[in-house]
Amino acid sequence: MQAPGEPQGAREDGPGGWRGALAQLESFGWPRVLAFLAWVLLVISTYASLDPVIGDGKLSLLGLVTLKTVPLLLATLVALPNVTLFIVARMILFRFARRSFSLQFATEPEERPLPAAALRQAEWLWTYEKSRAQTRYEAGLLPQVAVFGLLSSATLSFCVLGIHLPPAQLFPNMSAVPTWHIWVAWTVLGTATTSFLLTIGRILVRIAGDDATTRTFANAARSYGLCVVSGGLLACLTVSATESAETAQMSIAMGIAVGLLGDRAFLAVSNRAAALLGAEPEVVDPGNELRTIEGLGAEDQQRLQEESIGSVHALAFVPVPRLFFNSSLNLQRICDWQDQALLQVYIGATRARALREFFQIRGAIDAQRLADSHEGLPPEVWQQLVACMSFPSEAHLRQLFKRLVSDGRIDELRAYRGATLRIDTLGSSSRRM
Helix, strand or coil, rough: CCCCCCCCCCCCCCCCCHHHHHHHHHCHHHHHHHHHHHHHHHHHHHHHHHCCCCCEEEEEECCEEEEEEHHHHHHHHHHHHHHHHHHHHHHHHHHHHHHEEECCCCCCCCCCCCCCHHHHHHHHHHHHHHHHHHHHHHHHHHHHHHHHHHHHHHHHHHHHHHHHHHHHHHCCCCCCCCCCCHHHHHHHHHHHHHHHHHHHHHHHHHHHHCCCCHHHHHHHHHHHHHHHHHHHHHHHHCCCCCCCHHHHHHHHHEEEEEHCCCCHHHHHHHHHHHHCCCCCCCCCCCHHCCCHHCCCHHHHHHHHHHCCCCCCHHHHHHCCHHHHHHHCCCCHHHHHHHHHHHCCCCCCHHHHHHHHHHHCCCCCHHHHCCCCCHHHCCCCCCCCEEEHHHCHHHHHHHHHHHHCCHHHHHHHHHHCCCCCCEEEEEHHHHCCC
16 A cells, blocks of 8 residues: 555655565576676685685784685685676677668669569568677676686686695695696686686677677687697696795696687697597687688687588578678678689589689579579580580570579579668767757
């Protein structure tokens, strides 16, 4: 019931107390809340574990609480990865929110009019992928960042505790207390620190090029985890029982080397472990099939592989707007690559190469134009075309041309290639208002 004199709807409009706090937490997202609480608990536990062990100096915070300086410093270092990644994520969301892409499709592209169905499909797909990319940024970026930050902070915390806590406290049930874990912790700490710094540098470069997505952080977390596992395994296999300055130096140097090698270190360590266990080593596909696409360099191939595009067939049928919104690649370059890939999928790489060499047919769009006007070709040119395509008879070539003329995938690609891209920023839109 509502109290006398209370404005109507006051309780509904402004919930207070624990209900209001619960509503705020629900709007923030439970996964992010749980990750934040786990991070806070990790930092507090790290300080509480180090407080009775190391450090004599004390620091007073505003006269309210007194903390030991060295444990506080180490706990702050453990907390830094999560804070850094959160700042980076906010940079990405800010840049993404200040730009919007719109596409103006040509009414009469080229010489052959586009079918209305292909134009509608292209417009719908552009709108859908634009909304999909926005949802992925707004709903999926911060959870990915939280997981990566929690993993980084947890690794640093375990390494710091492994180095500074007394061995008898870590191994209470062992008569002969070991100390080899200290060198393993130094190696993993060197690996984790090096890998994290290199990862942050790569992500900042990607942000500068507007090419950082949720998949960027997922791949970064995966690479970081593989580096940490590789460093720990390599340290366990090569650890020395002697305690000397050279042992500590070698442990740190080995950790830095593993962090610099990245995924290659994991591949080398996993193949070594497979050889010891008698298992088959892992074979990594370098994605050489994409080398047949003209204008696609090594960095472009690596970027496409991040989007799970490792073959000509995958490149031919990935939606153009999806690849555009998930990367910083130019729209016309994407259309050109897909144009070449479609022709190779439809007629084969050998025939596509022959058409380019003898008839200057670069991709599927040029092949469709040729198929639409093949009836007007001179007889000698037609015979050369049949011989170039290496078909058993002219009927096979005519059947191919019939399919190319009415192919909806090529029509959709023509719509994107003939469209005009416009970038509207928040600043420009506010100036026009």
